[in-house]
Each structure stands twice: as C-alpha cells, then as structure tokens.
Amino acid sequence: MLKFVKFLLISLFxxxxxxxxxxxxxxxxxxxxxxxxxxxxxxxxxxxxxTKIGTTVFNNENCEDDxxxxxxxxxxxxxxxxxxxxxxxxxxxKKPEIASILSKTFKQKDMPASPTKALKTFRNILPSLxxxxxxxxxxxxPYETQFEDTGVxxxxxxxxxxxxxxxxxxxxxxxSYISLIDTTNEKIVMSRFFWRSGDIKFSKWQTxxxxxxxxEQNGIENxxxxxxxxxxxRFLKKANF
Numbered sequence: 719m720l721k722f723v724k725f726l727l728i729s730l731f732x733x734x735x736x737x738x739x740x741x742x743x744x745x746x747x748x749x750x751x752x753x754x755x756x757x758x759x760x761x762x763x764x765x766x767x768x769t770k771i772g773t774t775v776f777n778n779e780n781c782e783d784d785x786x787x788x789x790x791x792x793x794x795x796x797x798x799x800x801x802x803x804x805x806x807x808x809x810x811x812k813k814p815e816i817a818s819i820l821s822k823t824f825k826q827k828d829m830p831a832s833p834t835k836a837l838k839t840f841r842n843i844l845p846s847l848x849x850x851x852x853x854x855x856x857x858x859x860p861y862e863t864q865f866e867d868t869g870v871x872x873x874x875x876x877x878x879x880x881x882x883x884x885x886x887x888x889x890x891x892x893x894s895y896i897s898l899i900d901t902t903n904e905k906i907v908m909s910r911f912f913w914r915s916g917d918i919k920f921s922k923w924q925t926x927x928x929x930x931x932x933x934e935q936n937g938i939e940n941x942x943x944x945x946x947x948x949x950x951x952r953f954l955k956k957a958n959f
Contacts, residue, residue, distance in 0.1 A: 743910045745898070745958040753853035753900075755809040758798045759817045760791040760858040761824050762894060766927045767876030771868050777881075778870065783927040788939060790875070791817065793947050794858055801951040802856075806959050816843055816855070824859055841904045848901040855899045861911065863893055875946075877938060879923055888920035890941040896953065910957055914949060916941045 766785035772778050795812050802810040823839040840855065847855060862873030872878055872891055879888040897909040918937050924930050930938075 742908045743957065745908050747958070749907055750958060753808070755811070755852045755854075756802060756898075757813045757816065757847055757852045757855045758795050758802070758810050759813055759820060759855065760794040760798075761817055761821045762791055762794065762858060762860055762874060762892075763821060763824070764790070765874070767872070767874055768923075768925065768927070769865070769870060769872050769876065769878045770923050771865070771870050771878065771880045773881065779923070779925070781925040783925075785927060788942070790942060790947075791858075793943075794950065797947050797950050798856065798858075798954065801954055802959060805951065805955075808959075810856075811852075813847070813855075816847070819843055820857065820859075837899075837906065840899050840906075844899065844901045844904050852901055854901060854907070856896070857899070858894055858896050858912070861893050861895050861913075863913070865891070875942070877918065877920075877927075879920060881923075886920050886922065888918040890916050890918050890938050890945075892942065892946045896950075896957070908957060910953070912950075912953055914941075914946045916945050 764784060764786035765782045768779075768781040768783070770777070770779040799810040799812065802808040820839060820843075840857075844855065860874035862871050864870065865872045865878050868880075870878075873893060875890075875892045875894075877888055877890055879886055881887075892912075892914045894912045895909055896912045898907050899905070900907050918934065918941065920934060921931065927935065927938075
C-alpha cells in the first residue's frame with residue numbers, strides 16, 4: 719500500500735511539473751484505427767547509474783558505468799515491436815538513425831525531461847519518417863524523479879543504495895516515459911510515465927557495475943529483463959495499443 723501511495727504522489731508530481739496533464743495517457747480508439755506503421759525507438763542509453771545515499775549529503779555519491787553489453791535499448795525495441803506486430807496488428811520497425819539523433823538530445827544537461835521538452839527535436843525528424851509512410855513514432859525516453867523521501871534525484875536506470883545502521887539496502891530503478899508522436903500533425907498523442915523499482919541483494923557500494931559480484935550483476939540484469947522489459951507489453955495494453 720505504501721509503495722502504491724508513493725507511486726501516486728510521484729505521478730502527480732510529474733504531471734504538475736512537466737505539463738503532462740494535457741497529454742493522453744492512452745490511445746483513443748479513433749486514433750488507433752487511423753494509424754498502421756509505427757517507428758520504435760528507445761533512448762535509455764548505455765550508462766548504468768549508481769547512486770549512494772549516505773547518512774548526510776556529504777556521504778552521497780554518484781557514478782556511471784558502461785552497460786552496453788546488456789543492450790537494453792535493443793531489447794526494449796524488440797519487445798515493443800513484437801507486441802505491436804503480433805498482438806495489435808501494427809506494422810512496427812526500428813529506426814537506429816533516429817535513435818542516434820534523439821540520444822544526443824537526452825544527453826543534454828536539461829534532460830531527462832518530459833517528452834514535451836524534446837518536442838522541438840522530434841519535429842525535426844518527423845517529416846523524414848512521414849515520407850517513409852510511417853504514421854507515428856513511439857519513443858522510450860529517460861526521466862528523473864525523487865527517490866522515495868530522500869531529496870535525491872535519480873534518472874534513467876541504475877542502482878540506488880542506502881546505508882542504515884551499518885547495513886546496505888539497494889533498489890534497481892528504471893524511470894522513463896513511453897510516448898507516441900504523430901508524424902502528420904507533429905504532436906504527442908500519448909505519453910505515459912513508466913517506472914519500475916525492485917529490491918536487489920547487495921553487499922557493498924561499488925563505483926562500477928563491473929565491480930559488483932556476479933550474483934549482484936545477475937540480480938540487476940534479471941530485474942531489467944523480467945520486471946522492466948517483460949512488463950512493457952502489459953503497459954502498452956493499458957495504453958490501448
């Protein structure tokens with residue numbers, strides 16, 4: 719119950735601060751019937767982020783490590799395309815050249831942010847997609863939110879660890895928006911907060927993912943595979959895809 723209340727509060731905060739109240743959280747039946755071909759792009763990136771929350775702000779630490787071997791964007795795109803083509807009857811395709819352009823946008827200092835902030839960049843690439851007969855662009859992009867009640871902001875995906883009474887507590891986090899942008903009217907027709915969090919067995923803070931034990935690495939990778947990527951079809955179904 720407590721986790722559900724926190725989720726509601728965070729979702730409300732995102733709506734207030736990013737202007738999401740004007741965006742649909744699901745496709746309307748009429749719009750769903752009007753489109754066929756969808757380009758799918760994930761720009762979560764290949765950096766695994768570590769955040770340590772100490773007893774005071776002076777004990778906090780942040781780090782990043784390469785996570786490209788896991789191919790998280792590729793796996794997300796594959797899962798979405800599989801769902802859209804097999805369960806929803808859409809034609810779906812990857813667009814790596816578009817992913818490259820958008821990835822640069824979400825590396826800027828004012829990103830991650832709600833998709834409305836990146837709309838200018840979206841509009842620069844939509845005409846080329848439209849010329850290819852693509853009706854809409856579905857994008858999975860990183861977002862940021864406050865971690866529980868700590869005042870510490872986390873974004874994208876990674877691991878957050880806390881110390882209490884000489885013990886370590888760790889949670890894997892995946893924080894994103896999944897949005898659909900129409901290539902004709904160049905507007906965001908659907909945008910929905912997609913956040914997953916899970917407890918991870920953990921022994922000691924490390925500044926690199928590669929320095930974690932094999933059990934810890936496997937636990938984190940299993941979380942992303944089972945609790946994030948495998949959950950996307952259910953999420954899309956709720957969004958009326």
